[in-house]
Amino acid sequence: MQPKNKVSLIARLRSMRETRFGAFVPVLLALAAIWIYFGLAVPIWDYWGDPDAETLRFIFLSPRNIYNLFMQSAVIATLAVGITVVLLLGEIDLSAAATAGVCAALLGVLVLMDVPAPIACIIVMVLGIVIGAAQGILVAYVGIPSFVVTLAGLLGFQGVMQKILPTGNLNVGDPFVRGFARVLLPDAMGWALGILCVLFFAWTILSKQTQRKARGLELDNKVAVWGQIAFFGALVLATVATLNSYRSVPLLIVLLIAITAVVGWITTSTPYGRAIFSVGGNPESARRVGIDVKRIRVSAFAIVGLMAAIGGIFGASRFGSVSYTAFAGGSLLLESIGAAVIGGTSLFGGRGSVWNAILGALVIGSLGNGLDLSGAGAADKLMFSGAILLLAVAIDAISRSGTSER
Amino acid sequence: MSQTKHSMGPMAPSPHLRVSGIHKSFGGVHALKGVDFEVARGEVMALVGDNGAGKSTLMKVLAGAHIADEGEFFIDEKSVSVNSPHDASDLGIQIVYQDLALCENLDVAANLCLGAEPIKPGFTFLPRLLRPLDDLAMEVRAQEAIDRLQVKTLKSVRAKVGGLSGGQRQAIAIARAVGADGTVVMLDEPTAALGVAQTRQVLDVVKRLRDTDHAVVYISHNMRDIFEVADRICVLRHGANVATWTKDDVTPDEIVGAMTRGLDSEATNAA
Numbered sequence: 001m002q003p004k005n006k007v008s009l010i011a012r013l014r015s016m017r018e019t020r021f022g023a024f025v026p027v028l029l030a031l032a033a034i035w036i037y038f039g040l041a042v043p044i045w046d047y048w049g050d051p052d053a054e055t056l057r058f059i060f061l062s063p064r065n066i067y068n069l070f071m072q073s074a075v076i077a078t079l080a081v082g083i084t085v086v087l088l089l090g091e092i093d094l095s096a097a098a099t100a101g102v103c104a105a106l107l108g109v110l111v112l113m114d115v116p117a118p119i120a121c122i123i124v125m126v127l128g129i130v131i132g133a134a135q136g137i138l139v140a141y142v143g144i145p146s147f148v149v150t151l152a153g154l155l156g157f158q159g160v161m162q163k164i165l166p167t168g169n170l171n172v173g174d175p176f177v178r179g180f181a182r183v184l185l186p187d188a189m190g191w192a193l194g195i196l197c198v199l200f201f202a203w204t205i206l207s208k209q210t211q212r213k214a215r216g217l218e219l220d221n222k223v224a225v226w227g228q229i230a231f232f233g234a235l236v237l238a239t240v241a242t243l244n245s246y247r248s249v250p251l252l253i254v255l256l257i258a259i260t261a262v263v264g265w266i267t268t269s270t271p272y273g274r275a276i277f278s279v280g281g282n283p284e285s286a287r288r289v290g291i292d293v294k295r296i297r298v299s300a301f302a303i304v305g306l307m308a309a310i311g312g313i314f315g316a317s318r319f320g321s322v323s324y325t326a327f328a329g330g331s332l333l334l335e336s337i338g339a340a341v342i343g344g345t346s347l348f349g350g351r352g353s354v355w356n357a358i359l360g361a362l363v364i365g366s367l368g369n370g371l372d373l374s375g376a377g378a379a380d381k382l383m384f385s386g387a388i389l390l391l392a393v394a395i396d397a398i399s400r401s402g403t404s405e406r
Numbered sequence: 407m408s409q410t411k412h413s414m415g416p417m418a419p420s421p422h423l424r425v426s427g428i429h430k431s432f433g434g435v436h437a438l439k440g441v442d443f444e445v446a447r448g449e450v451m452a453l454v455g456d457n458g459a460g461k462s463t464l465m466k467v468l469a470g471a472h473i474a475d476e477g478e479f480f481i482d483e484k485s486v487s488v489n490s491p492h493d494a495s496d497l498g499i500q501i502v503y504q505d506l507a508l509c510e511n512l513d514v515a516a517n518l519c520l521g522a523e524p525i526k527p528g529f530t531f532l533p534r535l536l537r538p539l540d541d542l543a544m545e546v547r548a549q550e551a552i553d554r555l556q557v558k559t560l561k562s563v564r565a566k567v568g569g570l571s572g573g574q575r576q577a578i579a580i581a582r583a584v585g586a587d588g589t590v591v592m593l594d595e596p597t598a599a600l601g602v603a604q605t606r607q608v609l610d611v612v613k614r615l616r617d618t619d620h621a622v623v624y625i626s627h628n629m630r631d632i633f634e635v636a637d638r639i640c641v642l643r644h645g646a647n648v649a650t651w652t653k654d655d656v657t658p659d660e661i662v663g664a665m666t667r668g669l670d671s672e673a674t675n676a677a
Contacts, residue, residue: 211542215542215546217546218564266536269541270535270537270538270539271535272535272536274512274520275521275535277511277516278509278512278516278520281512282508282509285508285509285520288491288507289521351511
């Protein structure tokens with residue numbers, strides 16, 4: 001009886017993964033598990049274990065902490081979105097964090113030299129694109145494996161960053177740069193944006209459904225359609241409400257979501273995105289239908305470079321400084337690759353989504369934040385992160401082994 | 407080459423694609439030595455031969471993947487030149503390689519439209535690669551292609567190719583090759599890795615292609631499949647023609663003999 005049930009559960013998980021929305025479920029479950037553990041289980045355990053405790057204190061799930069959580073995860077998420085794009089191709093980028101570091105350092109120096117901050121930001125983004133495209137050319141045209149190219153990039157750019165910042169640290173006080181992380185949307189505007197997002201989401205789904213009917217195509221399940229809308233609505237509005245109840249929706253989060261929406265749209269709804277998926281799935285197939293595989297590769301690396309530069313700007317904005325350890329020398333790289341993979345993006349290419357990368361970043365961020373709150377040391381954090389990463393990839397492997405081996 | 411004519415008889419339909427005197431060398435290896443080949447619309451022409459006989463080379467020459475050293479191409483008896491895969495596909499010549507080259511991570515509709523996705527009108531300010539896909543038009547197009555070939559077992563064009571059976575994949579690869587305006591379809595060992603039921607499905611698709619007035623070139627080693635679908639059978643040996651028969655004039659044993667020994671006996675008789 002039991003094994004039969006188990007098989008059907010895995011089969012159901014597999015069939016669920018095939019739908020576009022279903023791919024979110026594993027990472028959402030992971031996130032829910034972490035939040036329940038740190039948000040509910042740990043406080044209740046403390047309350048019972050400690051007779052002196054007066055009240056239950058849900059620190060982790062307090063609006064203030066969730067606000068911080070979002071801000072902490074934002075830089076990881078930005079890089080993870082970019083890394084997802086190359087992972088879709090079946091390539092990897094180990095240099096993203098170092099690129100972000102170089103870009104952030106250059107931004108700091110430029111601002112210090114009285115270059116207007118918006119221009120400095122554009123220069124830095126162009127630099128990111130150039131760095132990414134250069135690595136992409138080495139991968140696609142010279143034929144060096146991306147692992148090696150970007151490993152060299154990781155080492156080299158760490159050095160470059162140290163050259164730019166001999167002291168290893170530079171404060172960034174420019175109001176424009178700081179503004180990304182500091183500016184808060186007024187409460188009403190946050191609500192308006194959230195509601196607009198939900199309405200737009202509902203409109204696209206429903207209008208697609210009516211068009212399907214008009215063209216005589218098979219229809220989506222009605223429950224699934226409304227379930228998606230309700231779920232998405234609840235998620236967005238709950239986020240806005242939580243952020244508003246502490247401060248309000250920060251500009252950084254809005255920008256992150258907007259950038260992810262653009263990248264997500266490009267990867268799923270344009271011929272270019274299709275080309276990325278097909279190169280990741282079967283490069284030979286892409287080549288035969290006339291897709292310029294090499295150019296697709298280079299452009300994907302350029303996108304990572306751009307996202308790394310944006311991540312660098314966001315990081316400089318949030319920390320108010322550029323430091324070697326915060327970018328190139330720290331754990332940012334592995335956290336952002338981890339975020340992409342925890343989000344369910346395959347390392348072998350062809351499967352994944354940039355939205356999942358954001359959720360993956362939240363998983364990594366929540367884990368670090370929760371362990372910090374419960375007083376765990378750096379060693380515990382590392383071990384837990386490793387375990388979660390392994391668990392996520394294991395869930396991924398089990399849920400898709402059926403389709404990949406046939 | 408005279409043998410070809412003599413074995414074919416007067417019944418031979420007028421060819422749609424005809425090549426003559428094809429030579430192709432790879433370094434010192436003379437892979438094709440003046441091969442003639444033709445296929446008519448509404449006909450399945452089987453191309454058989456032992457390993458190394460030049461079937462695949464001939465097929466790649468026809469598809470423009472290899473460029474012939476010598477030889478002439480005719481479409482409906484008009485001389486044409488094929489110097490790249492692009493030329494071939496412009497002439498409606500399509501090839502389905504043995505490895506199919508489908509993207510398992512994409513659904514059927516995406517695979518069928520890959521590289522030529524329909525896009526929504528407007529958005530002219532964007533480069534073509536970044537304009538929004540019209541995924542509904544894509545599904546409609548895919549559904550039409552599937553219906554044309556009558557792939558009955560395929561439930562939905564939104565199914566991922568990774569979850570399909572071998573026969574269904576072969577059918578989808580064929581549907582993609584045929585597209586809207588393919589006229590000559592070449593199939594390389596389409597049933598080599600398939601079971602009985604799957605083979606049946608593919609053979610049905612091949613027949614369906616013939617019924618829809620396509621010219622089909624069918625490469626296979628399996629005599630049973632060949633005698634089931636082929637109208638004519640062309641035998642190659644050592645990079646040259648042995649003979650071309652209409653199916654009813656020949657037995658599988660004769661074909662196997664021609665593949666392995668050529669027509670020595672007949673040749674000596676004639677001399």
